[in-house]
Amino acid sequence: MDVPPISRGFRSRRREQGLTDRIPPGQYVTTDFPVLSAGPTPQINLEEWTFALQLNGWVLGEWKWAEFQGLPQTTIKTDIHCVTKWSKLDTIWQGVSFDDLLKAVDLGEAPFPYIMAHCDGGYTTDVPAADLIGGKGMIATRYEGSPIPPAHGGPARLLVPHLYFWKSAKWVRRLRFMEQDEHGFWESFGYHNHGDPWKEQRYDGD
Amino acid sequence: MTENDLDFVLDGNAAAGALREVFIADMTTAHIQCDACGSVGALGSLRFYAAPMGVVLRCDNCAAILLRTVRTPHGCWLEMRGAHSLRFALA
Amino acid sequence: MREVIVETSRVKSLLLEVAGWQGHLAGQHVDIRLTAEDGYQAQRSYSIASPPEDEFVTLTVERVENGEVSPYLVEELRSGDQFELRGPIGGYFVWTIAMGGPLCVVAGGSGIAPLMAMLRHRDWRNSRIPAVLLYSSRTLEDVIYRKELDAMARRDPDLQVVGTLTRKQPEEWTGYRRRIDTSMLADVCFPPDRTPKIYVCGPTLFVEDVSSFLVELGHDAIAIKTERFGPTGGPAQ
Numbered sequence: 203m204d205v206p207p208i209s210r211g212f213r214s215r216r217r218e219q220g221l222t223d224r225i226p227p228g229q230y231v232t233t234d235f236p237v238l239s240a241g242p243t244p245q246i247n248l249e250e251w252t253f254a255l256q257l258n259g260w261v262l263g264e265w266k267w268a269e270f271q272g273l274p275q276t277t278i279k280t281d282i283h284c285v286t287k288w289s290k291l292d293t294i295w296q297g298v299s300f301d302d303l304l305k306a307v308d309l310g311e312a313p314f315p316y317i318m319a320h321c322d323g324g325y326t327t328d329v330p331a332a333d334l335i336g337g338k339g340m341i342a343t344r345y346e347g348s349p350i351p352p353a354h355g356g357p358a359r360l361l362v363p364h365l366y367f368w369k370s371a372k373w374v375r376r377l378r379f380m381e382q383d384e385h386g387f388w389e390s391f392g393y394h395n396h397g398d399p400w401k402e403q404r405y406d407g408d
Numbered sequence: 409m410t411e412n413d414l415d416f417v418l419d420g421n422a423a424a425g426a427l428r429e430v431f432i433a434d435m436t437t438a439h440i441q442c443d444a445c446g447s448v449g450a451l452g453s454l455r456f457y458a459a460p461m462g463v464v465l466r467c468d469n470c471a472a473i474l475l476r477t478v479r480t481p482h483g484c485w486l487e488m489r490g491a492h493s494l495r496f497a498l499a
Numbered sequence: 500m501r502e503v504i505v506e507t508s509r510v511k512s513l514l515l516e517v518a519g520w521q522g523h524l525a526g527q528h529v530d531i532r533l534t535a536e537d538g539y540q541a542q543r544s545y546s547i548a549s550p551p552e553d554e555f556v557t558l559t560v561e562r563v564e565n566g567e568v569s570p571y572l573v574e575e576l577r578s579g580d581q582f583e584l585r586g587p588i589g590g591y592f593v594w595t596i597a598m599g600g601p602l603c604v605v606a607g608g609s610g611i612a613p614l615m616a617m618l619r620h621r622d623w624r625n626s627r628i629p630a631v632l633l634y635s636s637r638t639l640e641d642v643i644y645r646k647e648l649d650a651m652a653r654r655d656p657d658l659q660v661v662g663t664l665t666r667k668q669p670e671e672w673t674g675y676r677r678r679i680d681t682s683m684l685a686d687v688c689f690p691p692d693r694t695p696k697i698y699v700c701g702p703t704l705f706v707e708d709v710s711s712f713l714v715e716l717g718h719d720a721i722a723i724k725t726e727r728f729g730p731t732g733g734p735a736q
Contacts, residue, residue: 206540206583207581207582207583208535208536209533209534209535209581209582210577211576211577211580212534212571213535234565238459238461239457239458240457240458240461241466242455242466286460286461287539391462391485391487392462392478392485393478405481405482407480407481407482418727418728418729419725419727421589421727422544422727422729425544425586425588428588434589434590434591436591436592437591450721452589453724453725
């Protein structure tokens with residue numbers, strides 16, 4: 203493969219600032235928060251918004267917005283990593299942890315090992331339950347102390363920060379438990395099914 | 409963060425470079441018919457999402473996905489399930 | 500890079516000599532890719548502002564606040580520096596004199612770049628095809644190619660150049676003083692019964708608004724070609 207010409211004097215604004223143990227391989231730190239969407243930002247009416255946990259044909263639990271806000275809230279500070287190579291450090295999110303969602307429907311553990319997230323606009327992504335429990339995943343509603351802006355997934359997005367950020371599905375409405383894994387929007391189309399940034403699992407075949 | 413993300417939506421002209429790696433001919437002048445709503449438009453005028461993860465082109469009328477392509481180190485992916493037809497001139 | 504022209508306080512035109520260049524059509528763009536020493540790469544698209552008849556390929560770049568690529572191109576790039584360039588790209592948003600007219604081009608901000616290639620091409624060929632440019636800018640200082648456009652319009656009775664300044668206008672300004680709307684387009688653009696070839700370029704919202712106004716005025720949607728610029732001032736992020 204050809205080595206591309208180096209553009210003298212071009213420096214990425216995404217500099218690694220001596221934080222190599224926090225930055226997964228191939229990533230560059232940014233202070234921006236780029237927006238990437240597979241479709242238009244849905245206009246979501248909070249009066250009509252609901253969030254559900256689903257098992258086959260059964261709705262295990264469904265919450266309207268006010269009810270959802272009444273569930274136990276968790277705040278985390280975490281780094282996020284996009285497959286397009288930017289990483290953003292120390293981002294603060296607030297929402298309902300997956301563990302608390304299971305408790306809210308009287309489940310001690312996930313009934314099936316896999317989950318598909320379904321979102322307004324049709325986006326989907328699959329995540330193993332094992333990657334959501336133990337505080338690893340939440341349904342986030344606030345970013346840096348304010349409601350998540352629509353372009354960044356508001357009113358609610360899935361947040362699974364230890365995996366590439368395409369898994370943190372924007373505009374999430376439903377988590378469906380699955381006995382067998384199924385591939386979501388990007389996983390069925392070139393991208394890695396698991397997406398661990400520390401193993402650089404970007405693409406199907408990596 | 410931007411208040412108005414409409415400014416980020418580009419069109420098929422911007423996807424032209426990526427599409428040239430998939431198709432032999434220039435696809436921006438191709439006419440694509442939406443399978444969902446039947447409307448026809450030039451590919452260059454369609455709204456283009458998902459850069460830089462890939463190319464997602466959506467119908468201007470009903471926002472259905474008409475064409476999707478991803479380039480990975482292991483090969484290129486292309487799907488056009490949402491398009492009823494694609495009509496283009498050969499180079 | 501062979502030459503740099505300062506267009507406005509934020510905009511420069513880069514005249515490039517491109518190895519292996521086969522020529523282009525007015526309206527096309529190029530994808531450029533910069534590689535830093537640490538391997539980091541950034542890719543952007545820029546419309547070609549020069550006509551096919553020019554010796555060099557001209558890219559007109561607006562320096563975007565906190566941009567990643569445009570500040571480098573506008574402030575750092577020196578003669579002899581290298582970057583990768585792919586193109587010309589795009590056959591949809593293209594105009595040649597062979598396509599005929601009348602020609603109506605509507606520009607928002609740095610969206611003038613590909614439309615300028617079309618007007619320069621028309622000028623180079625001494626074409627008599629009737630043409631009109633409606634150009635929306637924030638202030639007079641933001642009008643790119645102002646002197647060249649004034650000169651073109653003065654010497655060419657078949658070309659009309661109309662400007663609107665949306666944020667601030669000097670007292671002696673005789674152009675429009677507001678955002679483009681349906682009545683402005685009705686006054687400036689050729690009427691639908693003349694079936695003009697229409698090209699609209701600029702930020703996404705601008706392009707979508709102008710297109711829908713034109714359709715409201717009775718223009719066929721197929722006759723309106725659009726190119727949306729992202730916040731970096733080119734067709735792709």
